[in-house]
Amino acid sequence: MLVTERTIDREFVERMLEVSGQPFKQCMQCGTCSVVCPMQESTQLTPRQVMHHLQWGQKEALMNTNTPWICASCHTCEVRCPRGIDVPKLMEALRLQILRENKNFVEPFQIDKEQLKEAPQLAFVSSFRKHTS
Ligand code: SF4
Ligand code: SF4
Incomplete structure (x- = not known):
């Protein structure tokens, strides 16, 4: 540093x-x-x-x-x-x-489509709450 x-x-x-x-x-x-x-x-x-x-x-x-x-x-x-x-x-x-x-750690529209199908929806909801503005 x-x-x-x-x-x-x-x-x-x-x-x-x-x-x-x-x-x-x-x-x-x-x-x-x-x-x-x-x-x-x-x-x-x-x-x-x-x-x-x-x-x-x-x-x-x-x-x-x-x-x-x-x-x-x-x-x-x-x-x-x-x-x-x-x-x-x-x-x-x-x-x-x-x-x-306005800097998201996760960009919802950039999530891989296969991941969207397989991962539990609750995981996405939790992630969006923490990682997006
Ligand atoms: S935050 Fe606490 S535990 Fe961490 S380096 Fe500083 S004094 Fe040590
Ligand atoms: S709260 Fe837990 S995960 Fe977060 S920095 Fe402290 S020890 Fe690491």
């Missing part, structure tokens, strides 16, 4: 603090959240890296990573965090920010 004055989005940091209500500036980068995360093999940034990017206002990187979408909101990280940070709430705040900018 290359941090320069130009890449730090302070307004984004303030918005994330306000929307999530989580004191992510207090994260001490211990990495416990990443170790316990059951989804870490599928995410582009680990939860610890998400915290780091948030602390440094790296909005662009956070708007383009799959981590907030892949997070299963299992709360394992929150339970183990020594600073009591509700990481899934931050992931939710990131998803809201991305959706507000």
Whole structure:
């Protein structure tokens, strides 16, 4: 992560603090959240890296990573965090920010027709609720 004055989005940091209500500036980068995360093999940034990017206002990187979408909101990280940070709430705040900018993680009209026939409809409904604006 290359941090320069130009890449730090302070307004984004303030918005994330306000929307999530989580004191992510207090994260001490211990990495416990990443170790316990059951989804870490599928995410582009680990939860610890998400915290780091948030602390440094790296909005662009956070708007383009799959981590907030892949997070299963299992709360394992929150339970183990020594600073009591509700990481899934931050992931939710990131998803809201991305959706507000009209960026869907799943585009309904681009789903493969075979998948549409085979996958349970409930899975699509759940996915659309979480992954589309
Ligand atoms: S467990 Fe908590 S303090 Fe440790 S890196 Fe994750 S968010 Fe930061
Ligand atoms: S809530 Fe999300 S980030 Fe935290 S451990 Fe579960 S899947 Fe990983």
